Amino acid sequence: MKSCLLCFAFTLAALVVSTTHAQESAAKPDQVILKYLGAAGWEITDGTTTILIDPYLSRINGPAPPGGGSGHSIAGDTRRAYKWTDIATPDIAAIDAHIQRADFVLVTHTHYDHILDVPHIALKTHAAVIGTESTENVMRAYGVPEDQLITVRGGEDYQFRGFSLRVIPSIHSPLDHKHYFSSATAPPGMKAPLTLQQIHPEGGTLAYLIRFPEHQILAFGGMNYIEREIAGLEPDVVLVGAGASRKEIYDYSGRLMRDLHYPALVLPTHWDNFLLSYEASQQPALEALQSFLQEIAVASPKTKVIVPKYFQPIPLAK
Numbered sequence: 001m002k003s004c005l006l007c008f009a010f011t012l013a014a015l016v017v018s019t020t021h022a023q024e025s026a027a028k029p030d031q032v033i034l035k036y037l038g039a040a041g042w043e044i045t046d047g048t049t050t051i052l053i054d055p056y057l058s059r060i061n062g063p064a065p066p067g068g069g070s071g072h073s074i075a076g077d078t079r080r081a082y083k084w085t086d087i088a089t090p091d092i093a094a095i096d097a098h099i100q101r102a103d104f105v106l107v108t109h110t111h112y113d114h115i116l117d118v119p120h121i122a123l124k125t126h127a128a129v130i131g132t133e134s135t136e137n138v139m140r141a142y143g144v145p146e147d148q149l150i151t152v153r154g155g156e157d158y159q160f161r162g163f164s165l166r167v168i169p170s171i172h173s174p175l176d177h178k179h180y181f182s183s184a185t186a187p188p189g190m191k192a193p194l195t196l197q198q199i200h201p202e203g204g205t206l207a208y209l210i211r212f213p214e215h216q217i218l219a220f221g222g223m224n225y226i227e228r229e230i231a232g233l234e235p236d237v238v239l240v241g242a243g244a245s246r247k248e249i250y251d252y253s254g255r256l257m258r259d260l261h262y263p264a265l266v267l268p269t270h271w272d273n274f275l276l277s278y279e280a281s282q283q284p285a286l287e288a289l290q291s292f293l294q295e296i297a298v299a300s301p302k303t304k305v306i307v308p309k310y311f312q313p314i315p316l317a318k
């Protein structure tokens with residue numbers, strides 16, 4: 001009798017262990033998982049559909065926008081320094097190491113830290129590219145087929161299989177003390193290869209509200225928003241631009257948190273120094289991010305903030 005009881009206890013323990021293990025190692029069906037790709041880049045998947053936002057894996061030693069950083073002056077960085085007149089060349093190995101599939105690529109605006117890798121990703125994965133006319137003209141220059149291109153203007157609210165997508169009119173970060181930088185539109189009729197300058201006309205800026213059955217994710221690609229366009233949205237997850245230029249905006253975090261009714265989770269985005277490789281230290285950017293964390297804590301004390309690590313899955317609670 002005693003040995004039988006022991007036997008039962010052992011079986012029970014084994015069951016508990018194996019269940020816990022299964023929960024840890026496998027995502028639950030339909031679980032939404034986010035991964036930070038650096039700069040304003042994210043991968044979002046529900047296990048069926050993979051959506052990329054501003055995926056930028058190349059992290060070239062590129063020119064910094066005015067007021068946007070120190071450019072090539074990072075000590076010890078031996079990578080080739082890009083000029084605006086150089087041919088825009090994505091790092092195919094870096095992209096292929098991290099991007100295996102995509103069904104949709106959402107582009108917030110046509111600056112090189114948002115668009116450089118998108119033609120290769122679109123051609124490789126056959127994903128639909130959703131973005132402005134400017135974005136789609138860059139795709140056309142690289143021969144991305146027309147049936148993959150969904151041009152949006154802001155205001156669209158589209159139903160797709162498994163999720164819906166509201167396109168939110170937005171505005172660019174107030175770089176260089178409130179001076180817009182390269183805000184023209186990429187024209188039609190361009191042919192690759194293009195220079196960095198040619199893939200860098202902003203072309204207007206959008207944000208995206210992605211609605212899954214159990215989660216609504218609002219994604220910004222920079223440090224600004226149009227208040228009337230976001231007031232009343234109730235996302236539970238917000239990718240908030242957390243770079244230094246947000247300080248040019250009146251009550252940036254306070255208005256955002258109130259307008260969005262105090263979302264459960266904030267993930268800071270576009271806070272790292274994208275001129276550096278993935279391996280380089282982001283310590284100065286992480287230190288600068290502390291003031292953003294404090295802003296959110298004051299504006300919305302119940303909101304959880306996770307500082308994302310590159311490529312580390314962030315599963316949303318079911």
Ligand SMILES: [Zn+2]
Nearest residue numbers: 109111172222
């Ligand atoms: Zn930009």
Ligand SMILES: [Zn+2]
Nearest residue numbers: 040111113114
């Ligand atoms: Zn950017």
